[in-house]
């Protein structure tokens with residue numbers, strides 16, 4: 001529910017705290033944001049557009065793909081890493097102030113809330129903020145778990161989160177903004193970042209002529225986050241997907257290739273694939289601490 005996370009939210013225009021007034025969130029300067037009846041709130045700055053977000057059709061296909069369990073090993077690895085990060089944070093505070101229950105897990109680029117819901121299942125006393133630019137995705141995220149609040153925002157603008165509000169942040173195949181992640185994380189808090197390795201979907205990259213992930217991706221992520229966060233832990237998760245033609249279309253649409261693939265050529269290449277086709281899924285789950 002949105003009420004669970006309102007105390008962590010900040011005005012996207014002036015960064016002051018937001019508080020609830022009936023069906024809107026307001027800051028002391030009078031900026032006001034109406035709650036959507038589908039259970040989310042849009043905290044976009046006035047001149048931002050959601051045109052770069054996913055369409056309803058893309059969101060539905062992605063939701064079906066994730067619900068079918070194809071990426072379950074990734075969700076499981078993320079939940080394990082989240083439990084480990086929570087234990088490390090609690091350990092840091094031993095002897096100090098008691099660890100606060102109800103701490104915030106913020107998922108940047110949360111999509112339909114699939115991964116955040118999985119993490120909240122593993123952390124029963126935390127609440128989750130699903131942040132995304134797509135309102136279609138967030139309509140689903142708002143219903144994905146009882147402890148999720150869903151917020152439309154732009155990952156490249158100041159995040160609508162108060163300073164040092166999040167104990168844990170998640171970023172799965174999504175844009176990341178190092179300075180804002182550092183600002184919103186508590187000291188000692190953790191960012192869990194899931195990114196594809198160069199082997200991710202390699203059979204489809206070859207067969208369908210998709211963009212490949214370059215070998216240097218992890219090093220470039222570390223360089224970009226380096227000024228703000230410290231790498232703590234990482235593991236690779238690799239498994240085999242068995243995909244029918246519709247699953248292949250979805251997985252292509254979920255990656256960076258979505259905007260660079262000619263639909264006719266894609267369909268012709270798809271017809272030449274075995275059904276089902278075996279495809280490698282390969283990601284890194286990396287933890288960074290503030």
Ligand SMILES: [Zn+2]
Nearest residue numbers: 011014027031
């Ligand atoms: Zn304001």
